[in-house]
Amino acid sequence: MRFSLFILCLIQFVFAVNPAQAQAVHPPFWNEIQQFKQQDSLNPPPAHAILFVGSSSFRIWKTLSDDFPGYTVINRGFGGSTIPDVMRYADEIIFPYHPKQIVIYCGDNDAASSSIITVDSIYNRFVQLYDLIRKKLPDAEITFISIKPSPSRQQLMPLMDAANWKIQQFLSKQPHANFIDVYHLMLDEKGLPRKDLFLPDMLHMNRKGYLIWIQAIQPHLIQ
Template structure:
């Protein structure tokens, strides 16, 4: 019995160390804490993905929808989203799922091709659809930005691959936000904060216009 308890303790310590070494553990731990205090009610609008969602602090007010639950974490790639999917999406019972992710995959390395991004997204989407066969899924396209404009070709190609793939799923919507954020073929200059990557209120106003009907229909 004593050996059994020691083995369990070692296993627990090993798991804890592994989790803490994984990127975004602090963010995931914060989500767990929030859920332990007040678990989101079933039927929520769930945002998952990276910082363009995470930093949308006024989402509930913008969409006049108090059911929005934001489980995006800054810097996340599709691989990170897949790794933490049990914590940020699978354990909930949402009405709709909105995804913004893939941009950081491209930015992480020149070796990450559009095909790699697509394969990662397809893996995530397959898991979500198996777990939530009837729930609408909305994918917001990778956005353009001044900082990452040199990566535009890979980003646009990834958007095309994902968009074409989602046409086979009638309960999925692809939102082309890319074109809406361009002016004269380049990213608008006044819709970003100083880092030229993340959006200001003018940028989010563009997203709001495109997503409002999907969130509140």
């Protein structure tokens, strides 16, 4: 009886640890990327478009195409992504489109991800992303939108501002690259984030916030 019980437990254990029986563990945002790939297979996006890629400030921007009439744009904002997340999925949501311009918004979640994140951490991550893109797309325009100041992350503003400055200085020396400063456009007269530009979570923008972004971004888009 004891031997039979042992065999039964052993069989249950084998099935429990069998990789074929176990659910696959995927990296963050894997499901969202698979949805993009499925959409692309059913309705391939045009090549040589303007690609917006980055975190949730793009993901929830549902009117992006309408806000830039006359431009062919692709929106690949996903989750609460960080710069390493964008690098992880570059082969799926950047390079296949052969974009003529890549507009990046990322760094916001990097700053909030850990207490040990520094200005240099964010800067170095961006330079790695830039180098990754430039190697595969040497002639593409690379545009970085500054990390925005949010009321819910007000304590991180010095870190964000300094990271923005370093990235801006780097891009100013690169060919086919530019930096869009929305950070200072979103501050009030006291240098604090304007709460009227944000949803109740005080992190994501409302329409007033996006109108500021539209005016700042449009002059930098290429035909």
